[in-house]
Amino acid sequence: MYRFLFTQLLSRIDPEDAHHLTVGALRLLSTAPVVKKAVHRRLAPRDPALRVQAFGVHFPGPFGLAAGFDKDAGCVEAMSALGFGHVEVGTITAHAQPGNARPRLFRLPRERAVINRMGFNNAGAGAAARALGRTRGVPAVVGVNIGKTKVVPEAEAAADYVASAKELAPLADYLVVNVSSPNTPGLRNLQAVELLRPLLSAVKEVADGTPKRTPLLVKIAPDLADEDVDAVADLALELGLDGIIATNTTIGREGVSSTEAGGLSGRPLKARSLAVLRRLRARVGDRLTLVSVGGVEDVDDVWERLLAGATLVQGYTGLIYHGPLWAYRIHRGLARRMRRHGVSDLREIVGRTAG
Ligand SMILES: Cc1cc2nc3c(=O)[nH]c(=O)nc-3n(C[C@H](O)[C@H](O)[C@H](O)COP(=O)(O)O)c2cc1C
Numbered sequence: 001m002y003r004f005l006f007t008q009l010l011s012r013i014d015p016e017d018a019h020h021l022t023v024g025a026l027r028l029l030s031t032a033p034v035v036k037k038a039v040h041r042r043l044a045p046r047d048p049a050l051r052v053q054a055f056g057v058h059f060p061g062p063f064g065l066a067a068g069f070d071k072d073a074g075c076v077e078a079m080s081a082l083g084f085g086h087v088e089v090g091t092i093t094a095h096a097q098p099g100n101a102r103p104r105l106f107r108l109p110r111e112r113a114v115i116n117r118m119g120f121n122n123a124g125a126g127a128a129a130r131a132l133g134r135t136r137g138v139p140a141v142v143g144v145n146i147g148k149t150k151v152v153p154e155a156e157a158a159a160d161y162v163a164s165a166k167e168l169a170p171l172a173d174y175l176v177v178n179v180s181s182p183n184t185p186g187l188r189n190l191q192a193v194e195l196l197r198p199l200l201s202a203v204k205e206v207a208d209g210t211p212k213r214t215p216l217l218v219k220i221a222p223d224l225a226d227e228d229v230d231a232v233a234d235l236a237l238e239l240g241l242d243g244i245i246a247t248n249t250t251i252g253r254e255g256v257s258s259t260e261a262g263g264l265s266g267r268p269l270k271a272r273s274l275a276v277l278r279r280l281r282a283r284v285g286d287r288l289t290l291v292s293v294g295g296v297e298d299v300d301d302v303w304e305r306l307l308a309g310a311t312l313v314q315g316y317t318g319l320i321y322h323g324p325l326w327a328y329r330i331h332r333g334l335a336r337r338m339r340r341h342g343v344s345d346l347r348e349i350v351g352r353t354a355g
Pocket of ligand 1: 118248318
């Protein structure tokens with residue numbers, strides 16, 4: 001059904017128009033409480049074996065929606081109803097900004113990939129806070145991913161992140177500092193430990209000050225050298241962060257023919273994303289929660305990430321190619337596989353193939 005819709009309609013229209021059409025439909029779903037609850041009852045993970053606890057938060061299943069789909073936190077409940085165990089909204093910046101000029105989103109169907117150079121188009125932290133304040137009709141675990149406003153110079157980056165954190169940390173189940181998008185000039189320089197330390201320390205102070213103490217994670221790029229992955233992991237431990245999300249999109253073009261500028265996601269990212277996860281696990285063991293994202297397409301991939309040490313797994317590009325039942329099917333397949341292997345709790349398998 002989705003394959004038909006995709007080939008006959010969605011793949012024929014501009015990718016960003018298709019995205020807005022989809023988000024519009026999901027927003028509509030969010031405004032219909034009866035339908036929303038009925039969809040949630042049918043598709044959200046309910047098998048107790050799938051439940052995960054990480055940094056003090058209860059997740060109904062390990063597979064969630066990665067940042068970038070719901071930039072303005074407009075369809076959190078709809079995505080939760082469709083079966084995502086958590087929804088990471090954003091990237092949100094302190095100030096509203098339009099992002100880069102269109103076209104800025106490109107499908108690569110043969111490679112099951114996407115290139116985007118959206119550039120953090122979003123309505124700003126205030127608008128996102130209002131949107132989040134309106135939700136919670138159906139249960140949803142919400143991560144809030146924050147980034148730097150484009151016009152803010154690097155020297156003032158920490159203050160800009162702090163402004164977003166103050167607005168959004170109290171509304172988030174967890175907060176993510178995104179320093180890894182390739183589409184904001186200079187952003188990824190902030191991954192260098194000497195710049196990252198003061199930035200994360202400042203945001204952590206805000207996150208620690210909320211009534212519930214909001215867990216804090218950092219999201220890193222797949223293009224970091226292995227030693228830099230280790231350095232960020234050591235810093236996260238030193239500062240007492242709750243976890244690391246790996247990875248964002250890549251500026252690499254291995255395995256694809258397109259030379260469009262931007263970040264590449266989907267299948268071509270799979271191997272590097274998994275390698276970064278393994279590297280992180282070897283470095284930090286179970287002292288941090290690792291969230292694996294990049295090229296996850298099906299239950300085999302999720303299983304592999306769990307075994308390699310991820311407690312949570314995310315995806316975005318797969319949604320474009322597999323459609324709205326993607327998360328539901330992954331959780332259903334995972335529950336079946338657990339039963340087949342005699343696994344009753346995901347903690348039994350997380351990190352089992354890690355060194
Ligand atoms: C169109 C698009 C927009 C994205 N926007 C963001 C973003 O705003 N913030 C962020 O942290 N990651 C963003 N990402 C990266 C995803 O969250 C994810 O890390 C990456 O796409 C790899 O996962 P995937 O292969 O499952 O798509 C975006 C990805 C895509 C495809």
